[in-house]
């Protein structure tokens with residue numbers, strides 16, 4: 001499955017390392033299928049429990065959707081808290097939002113323990129109302145977040161104008177979010193697990209999983225592997241053994257500008273997004289670029305280069321409208337498949353009939369936070385600990 005086209009900015013920030021395959025063990029505690037962000041964060045969390053682990057990646061680690069990711073990490077989700085309360089009830093919705101907030105702290109821990117700099121920086125987010133009609137929705141969200149103890153402020157249009165070169169009807173500003181280089185975070189987490197003894201086999205596609213009461217046999221392009229438990233983290237690609245009914249594929253667009261000397265007009269280097277759907281979003285990088293994305297389309301295959309060019313022009317136009325006094329030059333642009341779920345939540349949990357196979361599919365714009373939260377949920381299930389997100393995120397919900 002082709003996941004992206006174009007020139008990816010993050011690829012220029014890291015020289016790919018090939019992981020040496022070690023001699024394979026006869027039986028592993030855990031086999032992780034896929035070496036993207038979900039597999040990486042699972043490997044980080046599970047390697048701390050001293051399981052023997054093998055990671056099987058059909059291509060190279062960090063080469064899937066993770067390298068197309070724009071690296072915004074937020075506790076607020078595509079579905080607002082007050083809307084999630086209507087969807088699944090207050091207790092579960094608030095619990096889920098708190099888990100997302102906690103996942104940000106856990107991601108910081110990964111960043112601090114990584115052997116490479118992953119450019120993790122805590123940031124505030126500016127979430128603005130795209131239209132006057134959306135102000136009420138945003139105020140409701142502000143009240144829900146405030147009531148449940150999340151760090152949030154409500155800004156009117158004057159406050160926005162005082163901090164940015166554009167105006168919008170209103171915004172909420174959340175604290176405790178972060179930006180990261182997603183490719184380096186993914187590799188940093190994998191290196192950590194590798195140092196703790198995880199085996200990694202790149203260029204090894206899993207073709208079939210045969211589950212039995214004592215574990216699972218994985219048939220791959222490089223022979224068989226046996227593990228007591230399998231964790232499937234294959235991203236937006238088809239998952240082995242079960243199809244994920246919630247999965248909804250789209251196409252999205254992202255760009256990175258050339259470095260901009262003076263970014264002092266960008267208050268606190270905040271991450272910015274909006275209430276419109278699909279939303280425009282943006283952030284800054286360590287080397288002074290703007291990375292922005294959006295314009296999602298309801299198609300499940302990457303479009304022609306003509307269509308792609310039109311969308312990039314539109315994205316650039318929207319950015320220039322927000323920052324009319326800045327000379328912006330563009331350097332990288334890429335289009336990618338993007339997976340959402342029909343209820344805007346990730347899918348994490350056990351196969352409905354095969355008790356040794358788990359799935360962690362981080363659908364949605366907040367995929368990295370979901371991968372972190374999901375890695376802990378799977379760890380808890382393996383250790384027999386209860387986890388409040390278990391029923392919210394299971395495949396058959």
Ligand SMILES: Cc1cc2nc3c(=O)[nH]c(=O)nc-3n(C[C@H](O)[C@H](O)[C@H](O)COP(=O)(O)OP(=O)(O)OC[C@H]3O[C@@H](n4cnc5c(N)ncnc54)[C@H](O)[C@@H]3O)c2cc1C
Pocket residue numbers: 033034035036037038039040056057058059060061062063064065066067068069070071072073204205206207233234235236237252253254293336337338360361362363364365366367368369371
């Ligand atoms: C343009 C764009 C912007 C985004 N921005 C953000 C953002 O700002 N913040 C955020 O949190 N999220 C963002 N996301 C979402 C984020 O990228 C995903 O949540 C994340 O990459 C998913 O990671 P993954 O490991 O599940 O999938 P992937 O990174 O795709 O990794 C899956 C891996 O599994 C391997 N694989 C598949 N099948 C097999 C098999 N049978 N055998 C062996 N290996 C297999 C693949 O080769 C791949 O390496 C964005 C996504 C896109 C496309």
